Amino acid sequence: MTKASAQLVVDKAKVSFSGFVAVSDLTLRVAQGELRCLIGPNGAGKTTALDLICGKTRLAAGEVYFQDKPIHRLSEHAIARTGIGRKFQVPSVFRDLSVRDNLQIGRSASPGVLSNLFRFRQSRDKADIERLAELVGLEDELGTPAAHLSHGQTQWLEIALILAQNPLLILMDEPTAGMTQQETKKTADLFCRLRGKHTLIVVEHDMGFVRDIAQTISVMHQGKLLAEGTISEIESNQAVRDAYLGSGGIGHA
Amino acid sequence: MSGKTKTEIVICAAVCLAILLVPVFMNDSFLLNKYARYLVLGMLAIALSLSWGYAGILNLGQATTFGLGSYCMAMALKLKTIPIHTGPDGLPDFMVWNNVPELPWFWKPFYSTTFGVTAGIVIPLLFAALLGWFMFRGRVTGVYAAITTLAAMVVVQLVIIDQQAYTGGFNGITDLAQFDVAGFAFDAYGSASYYLVAICLTASLFLALAVTKSKAGLIVQAIRDQEDRVRFFGYDVALYKIFIFSVSGAIAGLAGMLYTIVMEFASPTFMGVPLSLSVVIWVAVGGRQSLVGAMLGALIVAGMQGALSESETFLDSWTLVMGLLFVLVVLFLPKGIAGAVETITARFERRDPAPAQQPQRTDAAGAGTHHLESLP
Numbered sequence: 245m246t247k248a249s250a251q252l253v254v255d256k257a258k259v260s261f262s263g264f265v266a267v268s269d270l271t272l273r274v275a276q277g278e279l280r281c282l283i284g285p286n287g288a289g290k291t292t293a294l295d296l297i298c299g300k301t302r303l304a305a306g307e308v309y310f311q312d313k314p315i316h317r318l319s320e321h322a323i324a325r326t327g328i329g330r331k332f333q334v335p336s337v338f339r340d341l342s343v344r345d346n347l348q349i350g351r352s353a354s355p356g357v358l359s360n361l362f363r364f365r366q367s368r369d370k371a372d373i374e375r376l377a378e379l380v381g382l383e384d385e386l387g388t389p390a391a392h393l394s395h396g397q398t399q400w401l402e403i404a405l406i407l408a409q410n411p412l413l414i415l416m417d418e419p420t421a422g423m424t425q426q427e428t429k430k431t432a433d434l435f436c437r438l439r440g441k442h443t444l445i446v447v448e449h450d451m452g453f454v455r456d457i458a459q460t461i462s463v464m465h466q467g468k469l470l471a472e473g474t475i476s477e478i479e480s481n482q483a484v485r486d487a488y489l490g491s492g493g494i495g496h497a
Numbered sequence: 498m499s500g501k502t503k504t505e506i507v508i509c510a511a512v513c514l515a516i517l518l519v520p521v522f523m524n525d526s527f528l529l530n531k532y533a534r535y536l537v538l539g540m541l542a543i544a545l546s547l548s549w550g551y552a553g554i555l556n557l558g559q560a561t562t563f564g565l566g567s568y569c570m571a572m573a574l575k576l577k578t579i580p581i582h583t584g585p586d587g588l589p590d591f592m593v594w595n596n597v598p599e600l601p602w603f604w605k606p607f608y609s610t611t612f613g614v615t616a617g618i619v620i621p622l623l624f625a626a627l628l629g630w631f632m633f634r635g636r637v638t639g640v641y642a643a644i645t646t647l648a649a650m651v652v653v654q655l656v657i658i659d660q661q662a663y664t665g666g667f668n669g670i671t672d673l674a675q676f677d678v679a680g681f682a683f684d685a686y687g688s689a690s691y692y693l694v695a696i697c698l699t700a701s702l703f704l705a706l707a708v709t710k711s712k713a714g715l716i717v718q719a720i721r722d723q724e725d726r727v728r729f730f731g732y733d734v735a736l737y738k739i740f741i742f743s744v745s746g747a748i749a750g751l752a753g754m755l756y757t758i759v760m761e762f763a764s765p766t767f768m769g770v771p772l773s774l775s776v777v778i779w780v781a782v783g784g785r786q787s788l789v790g791a792m793l794g795a796l797i798v799a800g801m802q803g804a805l806s807e808s809e810t811f812l813d814s815w816t817l818v819m820g821l822l823f824v825l826v827v828l829f830l831p832k833g834i835a836g837a838v839e840t841i842t843a844r845f846e847r848r849d850p851a852p853a854q855q856p857q858r859t860d861a862a863g864a865g866t867h868h869l870e871s872l873p
Contacts (some may be wrong), residue, residue: 298729324731338722341715348712348718350728357740360713409730 251276252297252413253445257306259292259467266292267467270306276412279439281454282447284464284490290447291333293464294415297445298330299323310413325355329411333418333447335398337405339391343382346390346401347373350408373408380404395422403434414438416446420453432456463487502710509706509789512698513717517692526686533694535799540701540752541754542779542795543788547705548745550785551714551779552738553721555643556649559776562621562746564768566753568657568670569620571763572604573613577674590672595662596744610676617754618747624653625746629739636735647770654768671765694755698792701748705788708744717741764856775799778819782826783833790835797834798822811827822852 250273259267267289274280282290295301297308299320308316315323324330338346351369354360377383380400385393390401399422406414420428421436428450435457438444448454454461454475462477463470465487471478478484516536520529541563548554582590588600606612628649632642646652654741657664665671675682683690708714717737720727728734757763766772776795783794805815830837 247676300729309741320728321731321733324729330729332726338719338726340722341718345715345719348715349727350730352732355731355733357713357733361708363712364710405730469593482644490580 250274251278251311252445253307253309254293255307255309256298257293257296257308258290258304259296259301260304261301265467267296270467270469272462272466272469274413274443274445276443277434277440279446279457279459281458281461282445282464283449283451283454283461284470287466288464289467290464291417291465294330294417294445294447297323297413298328298415300330315359323353324409324411326410327412328415329406329409329413330415331402331406331417331419333421335395335402337390337393337398337401340389342387342389343377343393343401344386346375347376347404347408350405352409376404376408379407396424396427399423400427403431411442413443413445416444416448418447418449418451420448428453429456500643505706505789512789512793513695513702516698517695519695520688520691520728521747526688529688529691530686530759533691534756535796535803536694536698537752537756537759538690538776538779538799539795540698540755540791541749541776542783542791543698543701543705544745544749544752545776546783546785546788546791547708547748548742549780550787550791551709551721552717552741554738554742555640555777556646556742556745557643557648557747557773557777558648559745560768560773561646561650561653562625562749563753563756563772564654564657564763564765565621565624566617566750567757567763567767568664568753569607569750570618570676570754570757571670571673572607573610574673574676574757575670576604576608578672579644582672589670591665591668591670592662601663610678614647614754618750621750621753622743622747626739626743628740630735633735633738633742647773650768650772650773654765657768658732658765667764667765669762669767671762673757673761683758685759690758694759697751699753701751702788702792704725705744705748709788713737713740775802778823779834782823782830784835784837785833786832787835787839792837793835794833799809 248366252272252274254270254272256268257270258265270289272280272293277334277353282293284290292301296303296316297310299315299318299322303316306316307314310323310326310328313326315326315328338349341349347417348369353374374383374386377386380403382393382397382401382404385397390398393401399419403416403419406416416435420431432453435444435446439457439459446454446457458475460472461475462472463481463484465479465484470487471484473481514824517533523529525869541559544562545556545559548556548559579585579587579589583593588597589594589604592600607616621739628646633635637645658666660666675684677683681689683693709717716727716732717740720734720737724734753767775798779795779798780791781794782798783792784790801822802815802819805811805818808815811818826833832839
């Protein structure tokens with residue numbers, strides 16, 4: 245198959261956890277600069293799909309190509325170095341470190357031990373870090389330990405960490421979970437701005453949010469890709485309606 | 498440089514200066530030797546603070562690298578005694594008693610003191626790097642890493658005890674020459690040895706401080722917090738852990754060499770379980786996330802151990818007293834003395850009615866929206 249058109253190609257991927265098949269025969273093609281939403285009922289394998297791209301879980305079969313290079317056998321840090329960043333469902337920041345130090349960790353353009361041994365904190369990153377903190381409304385909390393932030397602020401901090409990392413492809417797992425409506429709106433604005441410069445894959449339950457940001461939506465069900473298309477195509481798709489039956493329909497998932 | 502970093506540097510400098518000034522006010526050679534011994538143990542505590550406090554690797558075998566450094570120095574100093582003990586073509590005395598026909602190959606380079614001193618840092622460093630490579634590449638963490646370090650230490654100690662003909666076995670390597678540099682001999686009971694130890698302590702403390710203040714040190718702390726998250730930023734977690742573990746091993750090796758100079762022998766007990774566990778207690782009492790705190794913890798607790806075990810009242814019960822102290826610290830000062838001091842000063846600062854102290858908690862969403870324009 246030709247991979248030239250797509251930046252990320254997941255080809256017939258299969259993941260199983262000691263016999264339980266979480267993802268099977270999943271094929272995804274995401275073009276550079278695209279914002280792709282990944283939706284599906286609980287247990288559909290959305291998070292696992294992100295995990296297999298960033299190397300958190302290993303493939304039982306299939307392949308993952310990023311920028312035409314196979315990445316599914318690389319270790320996690322090597323995958324990250326090819327330009328893939330990941331935001332986790334449960335916000336994972338470094339709770340004992342200050343917001344400033346967190347952002348400093350996020351700036352991982354040169355990840356080697358030696359290059360970081362002779363770099364001290366007051367160096368040129370300072371302005372960038374302050375700009376990022378301002379962008380996510382944490383400019384007054386730079387010295388605060390991340391453990392003292394509210395849930396919404398922690399979500400924003402992790403988004404800022406990803407922006408500091410500045411990867412080509414950003415994998416977002418439920419970025420608006422626990423956010424107020426206003427915060428969700430702001431996140432949608434941010435994502436629309438990121439589109440084009442970065443490739444984004446966003447797993448989301450909030451259909452209002454998906455409507456705000458999505459170009460193409462991929463629907464997963466029971467570890468398989470069920471449908472792919474624009475929001476109106478997806479909403480009128482009978483198979484998708486059936487998959488969501490019993491969970492209150494797609495709008496309330 | 499942040500204000501906190503400046504304070505830390507000032508505190509470290511003040512403590513080191515005070516340590517360096519001790520011989521000016523005191524001329525008791527027996528006490529100087531004893532204090533030099535405590536300072537060496539302080540260096541060992543700095544080494545453990547680096548790996549345990551900053552990287553979260555509880556090294557229950559910190560004494561392995563300490564002992565290896567100690568033996569390297571002892572081998573170099575032992576070879577110098579050959580002409581006096583067994584004649585110019587002789588062997589170290591314990592080898593003669595064990596009927597060893599000629600000097601084993603791995604002893605030969607130690608004729609050079611320079612080699613001995615270098616080996617005393619490089620061998621512990623390589624040992625730590627190798628052990629770290631196995632552990633951290635295999636993602637052994639937490640209590641399993643602690644057990645591995647402990648087991649590795651017991652193995653090394655058993656090998657050294659077992660190979661009596663080459664290592665002096667249980668007796669260790671005794672009856673050494675004095676360490677000398679370009680004709681200047683360091684008498685274990687003289688102030689020169691004390692200064693040597695104090696300067697090495699200062700250098701180790703500031704080296705460790707620089708490592709923790711670098712971005713690499715920051716990444717190591719992030720690994721302690723959440724190892725799995727760090728990987729997804731592209732950092733090679735295992736490499737960072739191996740690095741900090743090796744630096745810790747090198748400092749412990751240097752401390753071990755100085756211990757041989759101060760004690761005038763090397764013994765398998767220098768890499769024993771009791772010493773290793775004592776270091777953990779010192780560091781826990783002093784505060785594992787503070788290098789200077791851990792060092793002072795070693796001075797205080799080791800000093801108390803010395804004082805209690807020599808006093809008539811506590812002659813039989815001093816280990817109990819030490820155990821009680823440890824339990825109390827773990828229960829009431831989980832971050833050790835340094836952590837308690839930090840909490841108290843933070844409380845004072847908060848009571849201070851400085852205007853900047855109450856950060857305005859702005860709502861993330863409200864504050865952020867108008868900043869969105871500044872996105873690249």
